[in-house]
Amino acid sequence: MTPTQELTPDLFQQASQEGLTPAQTEDVLTATSTPSPATTHESDELFRGKRVFVVDAHSLIHQLFHALPEMTAPDGRPVNAVFGFVRDMIHLLTRYKPDFLICAFDAKEPSFRKEIYAEYKAHRPELDADIIPQIELIEQFLEALGIPVLRRPGFEADDIMATLASIVEAQGGECVLVTNDKDCRQLITDRVKLLNLRKETYIDREALLREWGVTPEQVVDFQALVGDSSDNVPGVPLIGPKAAQELLQRYGTLEALYEHLAELPPGKKRDNLETYREQAFLSRELVRLRRDVPLDLQPQELTLKPVQIDRAIELCRQLGFRRLIADLQKLAPQQESPPTPPQAISYRYHVVQTTRELKDLAGRLAQANAMSLDTETTDIRPRWADLVGISLAAEPQEGYYIPILTPEGSPALSLQDVLIHLGPILGNKQIAKIGQNLKYDLVVLRSCGFDVQGLGFDCMLADYLLDPGSRSHSLDEQAARLLGHETIKISELIGTGRKQKQMNEVAIEDIARYAVQDAILPWHLKQKLEPQLEREELAKLFADVEMPLVEILAEMEYYGIRVDTERLRKLGEEFERRMQILEEEIYQLAGQRFNIGSPKQLQEILFDKLQFPSSKKTKTGISTDSEVLEELAAIHPLPAKIIDYRQYAKLKNTYVEGLATMVCPRTGRVHASFHQAVTATGRLSCSDPNLQNIPVRTEEGREIRSAFVAEEGWRLISADYSQIELRMLAHFSQDERLCEAFHRDEDIHTAVAAEVFGVPPTQVTPEMRRKAKAVNFGVIYGQTPFGLAKQLRISKEEAAAFIDAYFARYPGIDRFLLGVLQECRRQGFVRTILGRKRRISGVREHPTRQRNLPERTAINTVVQGSAADLIKLAMIRVRNALREAGLAARMILQVHDELVFECPADEVSATARLVRQEMESVMKLNVPLKVDVGAGPNWNDMEPV
DNA sequence: CGGAATAACGTG
């Protein structure tokens, strides 16, 4: 008889008798070692060869409740644990794809352990009042997700897990117990392991031996000696993990240890073992898990059910879990879509077939004060595209399609005729242009010879301002969300995959219906969006900044930047040579050939074959990023070679070859796309190619910049704001010391170092400056002591001291940051200097120095977003000033705090003056703005102007 | 074979 049974015979008997009704025995799954007839039923094969995940729900809920920031549903209920739990379940399902996923809960009544030891878990506070309602919600979610829940009277989740683990193992399955509870370590076998969800690491026999130095069989003995303060399991005083490990390695079991107690050296430890003998054995029974809970299971109780996606999404809506909705969609990939897409918006469309009709249409449009437009083309890159057709609408219900490129035999109009008749209309700035992503149409039309004037309303930008960063601002998405209208998808026209059609091959009726839809929808969207912009005080930002910027970005994209392809080719060859040399050296050092570009293979070489110590993990394995390699470089020459190889590979693949394919054959230039509705903070982003991350920090990388050149007889001018984000911080905080430093035009990092270290500026060492610089940036990002410590390779305490010293010297900054957080907490969003909004939830009532993600995001958004506002405004001012001054310069790039222009060589000086003047005076802040201007033949060799 | 996910790394 086992001690467990001895101690709790009644409870066990009772439970098992109640649980087993004759009708159910057929499908019963039990862990009894003597197979009953029931276990020979096919159900005992249920787990064979399957991966069964069992979640310790209560342990997970508590962990999440305390680890995650406060969250409340729109109705005020606390929901942080619910959010975390659901997120974790989705993660488990999508990432681990288990055959079974079962959540084990504690019984609602006290467990049998309480009966054998009244003090059991006596230390535990009562369940937090904010947890209990969350458990109910979690169960609702689990039901919607189709994840089975197991709970049995008198037993804790642990016991259920123990029993399930035994059953799974007996049937030849693999069991993963999702828990951080140390007690569960006794359950480890060759087929049972534990999963730590936070670290995404498994604990199996080997890991256990590494950590505790014991086998799974010895875990209960180990815990009996060590005790567990969180469960109030007493253990033996003075015996900690080290002593317990040693004793058990010598004697094997608790019993054997006590038989040989006399052999131990006399002392307090032996005395305590003697004195607390009873307590040790009692402790062992407290931690020993029951593997024989009468579960009385039906297979259908255990299987994952199909996700009830609608219910799950509805729950997410109610609780405000917008982020999870997208993840949920992934769970139910094949959703039956409604057979007939509801078209809430109806409209009439006409195909303009003759020049006569075009002329009539132009005549009518000339009277309008607004019109919408959309272009159809052969390419998503507007500078590479041919114009296929234009759709127009001067009212919300009726539109026209002007075909230019059509399939063989269909009527079309010549571009020349369209230019003649429609050109003046599009160029008339009295007629406000409405559309979706008008920048695209502007570039296309300009490439065909149109000059479009008078931009009125771009839905994409309006929708973006209302909620940047979270939702999609595509026309399809907006139409569905705001109008309940399911659009005709482009894939319905041109198909998908290998036999995709070109736009000019689509039947004219189809393309006309589609194109006119895209001209009609903006009218309806405008009606919804415009009042919202007003309500949320975003209308001015929209009208004065975002809309005027469209034209400027279109111009930048139209001009593009010239690339010296010959120079690029030479650089590519040079990089290739260095890569080949490094490649051979790497194979030598590694002792074999492998794909250096594969982190997976590299990982095997470094950590399996060469047995280097691993420090950092990724989701799927051990990290080999440059930070790790940097550390390893101290012990072996190989990692440094890998770092070098990677650098050249990046330069060659991304910046030489990637760039070369983007040179437009028509213009010999690259026409990157600047995106105005992508970032969460209001910055622009850039792609195809991304010219905002051209290397500059290393000498080798900078070479790439020399391939960006001005056209013959012209020069490049680069103007960048000095310390724009720190100046913005100084402005907002009005911190006297910081503002003063800027007013005196001091080197800001040196000035801050002098303050923080309490020395005169002349005494600041490069090391001190480096630290001050890191803290300066840290403030903008809401960095924690931990992060700063890691970056500067100093102790956490030292880092915390720096940060404290910083805030002590700059009290205005501390005040300002707390003000940002308080306002964000109160309103649910922050605003930038021009009133741009970003919704952020999760800022705590009383934020600590140790800022969490929402808090860091809030701070960074105000600083980064305001700097973005400022340079956007500068772009508009500079563009207008250039025009008025009659200078030929064109703005061609924006890199967050830098503007790049191309101008005739003899206008460099005048242009530079004007650019600096406009950029420095764009906003009147509490600190001066400083712009550094340089000019030269390429983007690398610039001389100050 | 194509798309999605992942790891890594370039910029401000």
Next chain:
DNA sequence: ATGCACGTTATTCCGC
């Protein structure tokens, strides 16, 4: 858990 904001690359894996 641990500094914000992006886009591009090669590899790997999955499903067709």
